[in-house]
Amino acid sequence: MNKLIKIFTILMVAVMTVGLAACGATETAETGDPLSNDPYRWNKIFKEYRDDADVNQLVFVAGTEGSEAEMFLYVKDPSDNTWNRELETRCFVGKNGIGDASYCANITPEGVYGVSTAFGIKKNPGTSMEYVDFNDSDLYCCGCQDSEYYNQLIDAKKTGHKDCEGEHVIDFSPEYNYGMFIDYNSENDPEEDYAIFFHCEGMKEFTGGCIAVPEYAMKQILQKCDSNVKVCIYRRGE
Numbered sequence: 208m209n210k211l212i213k214i215f216t217i218l219m220v221a222v223m224t225v226g227l228a229a230c231g232a233t234e235t236a237e238t239g240d241p242l243s244n245d246p247y248r249w250n251k252i253f254k255e256y257r258d259d260a261d262v263n264q265l266v267f268v269a270g271t272e273g274s275e276a277e278m279f280l281y282v283k284d285p286s287d288n289t290w291n292r293e294l295e296t297r298c299f300v301g302k303n304g305i306g307d308a309s310y311c312a313n314i315t316p317e318g319v320y321g322v323s324t325a326f327g328i329k330k331n332p333g334t335s336m337e338y339v340d341f342n343d344s345d346l347y348c349c350g351c352q353d354s355e356y357y358n359q360l361i362d363a364k365k366t367g368h369k370d371c372e373g374e375h376v377i378d379f380s381p382e383y384n385y386g387m388f389i390d391y392n393s394e395n396d397p398e399e400d401y402a403i404f405f406h407c408e409g410m411k412e413f414t415g416g417c418i419a420v421p422e423y424a425m426k427q428i429l430q431k432c433d434s435n436v437k438v439c440i441y442r443r444g445e
């Protein structure tokens with residue numbers, strides 16, 4: 208090889224290596240990747256919680272089209288407070304997408320939410336969150352708008368609330384094999400929606416306002432998250 212060509216080749220390889228390294232450097236959670244088309248929203252959330260010692264996991268639900276969305280789980284590295292993406296999957300949201308939810312509107316509520324409890328028909332997969340055993344035929348999530356129990360998990364026998372028109376949770380398998388109750392409508396306002404859960408996928412490619420991910424992903428979310436996790440739900444590009 209001619210010496211000049213050799214030097215040129217070495218230079219090109221060096222440039223390409225630097226180039227690749229630079230690309231690699233931009234592909235960190237801090238830039239919002241893979242939400243690179245609309246990094247502002249997600250970067251703002253990353254920054255907001257980076258120095259919040261209580262919040263160590265972020266679950267992003269990014270709506271793409273209709274009831275289709277993507278889910279990303281980020282876990283904080285305590286050594287330098289950076290976010291590492293540990294899980295990503297497609298997921299489904301309400302039939303009418305993400306937005307301003309209300310009673311039976313089939314809309315997944317937009318915003319940043321905490322989690323009140325985890326639950327499941329299957330046994331606790333090892334989450335540190337409070338875990339409600341849904342394998343109990345007396346348990347309902349009340350959807351009766353005129354009831355004092357609206358939007359609450361209740362034991363029909365203990366409360367005496369008979370003929371509840373809400374969800375008999377044990378009937379929702381595989382959806383409720385694992386899940387968590389997000390704190391949307393924590394005031395239990397009857398004009399707002401009820402039983403807004405983060406749960407496993409069933410047969411449908413949409414939900415009634417919940418977020419549905421594959422069961423393996425739901426299980427991992429429970430295993431990797433604590434009760435201070437934030438669930439951030441927005442449409443992409445907004």
Ligand SMILES: [Zn+2]
Nearest residue numbers: 349351371372
């Ligand atoms: Zn009821």
